[in-house]
Amino acid sequence: MTAQIIDGKARAAALRADIATHVARLSQDHGVTPGLAVVLVGEDPASQVYVRSKGRQTVEAGMESFEHKLPADTSEDALLALIDDLNKDPQVHGILVQLPLPDHLDSDLVINAIDPAKDVDGFHISNVGLLGTGQDAMVPCTPLGCLMLLRETLGDLSGMDAVVIGRSNIVGKPMAHLLLGDSCTVTIAHSRTRDLPARVAAADIVVAAVGRPQMVKGDWIKPGATVIDVGINRIDKPEGGTRLVGDVDFDSVAPVAGAITPVPGGVGPMTIACLLANTLTACCRIHG
Ligand code: GUN
Numbered sequence: 001m002t003a004q005i006i007d008g009k010a011r012a013a014a015l016r017a018d019i020a021t022h023v024a025r026l027s028q029d030h031g032v033t034p035g036l037a038v039v040l041v042g043e044d045p046a047s048q049v050y051v052r053s054k055g056r057q058t059v060e061a062g063m064e065s066f067e068h069k070l071p072a073d074t075s076e077d078a079l080l081a082l083i084d085d086l087n088k089d090p091q092v093h094g095i096l097v098q099l100p101l102p103d104h105l106d107s108d109l110v111i112n113a114i115d116p117a118k119d120v121d122g123f124h125i126s127n128v129g130l131l132g133t134g135q136d137a138m139v140p141c142t143p144l145g146c147l148m149l150l151r152e153t154l155g156d157l158s159g160m161d162a163v164v165i166g167r168s169n170i171v172g173k174p175m176a177h178l179l180l181g182d183s184c185t186v187t188i189a190h191s192r193t194r195d196l197p198a199r200v201a202a203a204d205i206v207v208a209a210v211g212r213p214q215m216v217k218g219d220w221i222k223p224g225a226t227v228i229d230v231g232i233n234r235i236d237k238p239e240g241g242t243r244l245v246g247d248v249d250f251d252s253v254a255p256v257a258g259a260i261t262p263v264p265g266g267v268g269p270m271t272i273a274c275l276l277a278n279t280l281t282a283c284c285r286i287h288g
Pocket residue numbers: 096097098099100121141142170
């Protein structure tokens with residue numbers, strides 16, 4: 001068997017086109033343009049790349065993009081004052097503070113200062129609580145993108161056994177709640193989990209989000225399982241230079257799995273598309 005390759009790039013492009021259509025209608029019929037504010041503190045190169053990409057795709061979808069680039073030594077008070085301004089700004093419907101923040105800033109305090117209605121990352125404790133209790137929440141973008149790919153690939157997920165590898169607040173935990181919400185039987189595995197290969201071998205759905213290059217091997221996988229790879233790791237090539245790989249060893253897993261996301265071109269493009277979807281949702285909710 002050779003796995004179906006789940007084309008996240010194409011799915012994300014289709015979602016962005018759908019969003020752009022809705023945004024155009026919202027502007028025409030109601031004179032409202034969704035606005036997304038992105039706050040970047042410091043000069044982390046990877047974060048700069050993400051923020052640039054978010055800004056470009058926001059504008060391409062017909063939305064307003066507001067970028068706030070602050071120096072690495074920005075005080076907590078100054079950052080909280082900016083968030084307060086953005087919370088009150090009627091042109092801003094979504095607020096994203098790029099993580100990680102410099103060490104002197106308390107991420108929880110900063111994230112929880114965002115108006116939950118504008119929290120398009122779904123990281124505010126109110127949204128975490130709503131998701132955890134199965135209520136209508138802003139859902140974190142990466143797990144939301146994974147869920148969309150899974151539903152499109154498998155249809156109804158009800159009753160399936162799912163293993164989420166990784167317990168981060170950004171991906172692992174919300175992913176587990178989303179799968180539970182779709183009536184999967186969910187295991188959250190992590191660095192202390194005993195006999196991870198045996199747990200993975202029992203799963204119809206595997207979501208890998210640990211940040212360990214090519215950790216999940218083909219002989220762990222139940223034949224026909226669907227494998228979603230959230231990892232983005234840069235490794236050295238034997239012939240020199242580097243390349244991007246996921247948390248899944250694609251070459252050994254693809255011949256066994258039923259479907260698999262590639263890296264790059266799988267989950268990654270879905271994350272920003274879902275951010276735009278959340279911004280549109282926030283705008284529609286704010287304007288009733
Ligand atoms: N850093 C890495 N991923 C994310 C994300 O999804 N949201 C934010 N705000 N920062 C991140």
